[in-house]
Amino acid sequence: MRGAEVGWARTTQRFLASLIAAAVAVQFFLAGAGAFGATSFAPHRTLGWAILFAAAVELLVAFAAVRFVRRSAILFLLVALQAALGVLGADTQAWFGALHGLNALGVMAAAGILARAAWLTSFTGRRPGRGSVKKV
Numbered sequence: 001m002r003g004a005e006v007g008w009a010r011t012t013q014r015f016l017a018s019l020i021a022a023a024v025a026v027q028f029f030l031a032g033a034g035a036f037g038a039t040s041f042a043p044h045r046t047l048g049w050a051i052l053f054a055a056a057v058e059l060l061v062a063f064a065a066v067r068f069v070r071r072s073a074i075l076f077l078l079v080a081l082q083a084a085l086g087v088l089g090a091d092t093q094a095w096f097g098a099l100h101g102l103n104a105l106g107v108m109a110a111a112g113i114l115a116r117a118a119w120l121t122s123f124t125g126r127r128p129g130r131g132s133v134k135k136v
Contacts, residue, residue: 085099
């Protein structure tokens, strides 16, 4: 599949990766709101499951777009681990919850890297990698 056949997938990938990165930023806000009593953790929990679903769709779209499959898989695995740590932290051992907070940084990084790569290739036509950013 080339050209117009994968164009829809690549466009979808750009917007979905950006949406996931933005949703992760909102997750930090909702976690803080829940931790300090402004609201319950229910919105944080609900958005977390939505992000897991979106990451799964992103992985399927990456296969269809024939690009960024590895980055999308890493994002999906980190989000799945994030969900597992959140459940374990709430239901079993609080230390899993502590790791949930730490893993969130990895999720944010993976989402941002994927979104950046997807948009960068749409403007330059080249895959990001070594030398894709000029040094000043």
